[in-house]
Amino acid sequence: MTWQPELDELKRRGEFAEKLGGEMRTQRQKDGGRYTVRERIELIVDDGSFRELGKIAGMATYDGQNDLEGLVPSNFVFGKARMNGREVVVCGDDFTVRGGSADATIKGKHLTCEAMANALEIPLVRLVEGSGGGGSVKTIETTGRANVPGVSGWEMVVANMGVVPRVALGLGSVAGLGAAHLAASHYSVMIKDKSAMFVAGPPIVNRIGQTLTKNELGGYQIQLRAGAVDHAVATEEEAFECAKRFLSYLPQSVHALPPRGAQDDDPARRVEWLIDAIPRDIRKIYKMRPIVNALVDEGSFFEMGKEYGKSVITGFARLDGWPVAFMASNPMSYGGCWTADTCRKVEKFVDLAETFHLPIVNLSDCPGFQVGLEAEQSGVIKEGVRVMSAIWQTTVPWCTVIIRNVFGVAGAAHTVGDRFTTRYAWPSGRWGSLPLEGGIEAAYAADIAAADDADAELAEITEKLEKLRSPFRSAEAFWIEEIIDPRDTRGLLCEFANTAAPLRKPGTSSHAMRP
Secondary structure (H helix, E strand, C coil), rough: CCHHHHHHHHHHHHHHHHHHCCCHHHHHHHHHCCCCCHHHHHHHHHCCEEEEEEECCCCEECCCCCCCCCCCCCEEEEEEECCCCCCCEEECCCCCCCCHHHCCCHHHHHHHHHHHHHHCCCCEEEEEEEECCCCCHHHHHHHCEEEEEEEECCCHHHHHHCCCCCEEEEEEEEEEEHHHHHCCCEEEEECCCCCCCCCCCCCHHHHHHHCCCCCHCCCCHHHHHCCCCCEEEEEHHHHHHHHHHHCCCCEEEEEEECCCCCCCCCCCCCHHHHHHCCCCCCCCCCCHHHHHHHHHEEECCCEEEECCCCCCHHHHEECCCEEEEEECCCCCCCCEEEEHHHHHHHHHHHHHHHHHCCCCCEEEECCCCCCCCHHHCHHHHHHHHHHHHHHHHHHCEEEEEEEEEEEEEHHHHHCCCCCCEEEEEEECCCEEEECCCCCHHHHCCCHHHHCHHHHHHHHHHHHHHHCCCCCHHHHCCCCCCCCCCCHHHHHHHHHHHHHHHHCCCCCCCCCCCCC
């Protein structure tokens, strides 16, 4: 007498679960160029490390003798695993079972998944496809009633945003609650031309008179520019690698510290070409990304949100192996002016750095907030107030290098208020309440009008003011602490990273990050 019959039954039920939605639906998934949820999990985690929970949960059918005839598994698979040796909770929607809708899910699995990551204090990686446990019109038929809308357990999603790294990969059509999970993450990725994300899909949108394809409605280009997702890649394999790389810069939870990486790039490496990087002619722009890549450990810059709020570049990087949150002005977009979208992007980024104890490095070239009718209609000043407040609330060490422009209220956001900021300026630095250009004619209108030669008078006034606004005049008054040779910048940033490392404190942030 043994328990072998029960173990055999357990195995049989597990075999039903591994069939997912059946051979036909599984083949349809593959014909669409997409992996099944179980294949995805195998590809993203370390070999043999996945420990599934609730595998045999689902909708069973029984014969007249109450013996099992078949089992359609819940369309949500989750468990604990390792990714690059680090423990994570990984979960995914099974599109082969009712398109990932609520009809075929078991809410308890979704709730336990979030609770597990929170309790074990390890990152959560969601592989999203379908409605992510959301609704379907057929739910009315299967339940016999219409449900009153509610999102059970969403409070745990909100809590996890302030506790553990949350990564979401949109690997197909994502709608409703699935779209919410994709958006409610610290880092999100879509697959080009295979993923689409929307509140409601084309059939529903068609009822309001908009006839659109999935890509036209919610393709990756739409969502990247809207800031709803952070990145898009060509294949699922690339998305998996992005998730692993993102997590490599972060701690397991807020109760730990980000790990140091390899120290294989000389921290004192001098970047000779930086002396010529900034044009002397202020009307000429330059590319910031090569400067960023030259300063950080070789190959370590991991950009996020490239297509959104383009006037600031944001991403993770390493300096002498230490992970930092790196942001830099981008004069190729609006001259580096902060738009409303830029403000929202920076707010999220500094909150992310504050949540997970990453020191912030800022290369600043900001001529101010965007101006004009479009800017006012976007509410730029309101968004500017929010991002400045977020910056002032940070407690992590902060280092700013003024590359060129720092003007106005937006320019003031290069530091963290009265709290100490490690700050340097390049000789190309320019600052003030507003740029001289365009303001001299108004301020000195009477002098220019009274002059015999208006052009010569304007040139003389401009030359005088240019000398007065020299960065050396500011350094005399200690309004700027240090003007440096641009070629020495990497060494100083690495010094900052090493000084900041022991100052990092594990624990929850004073203002938990919201989705």
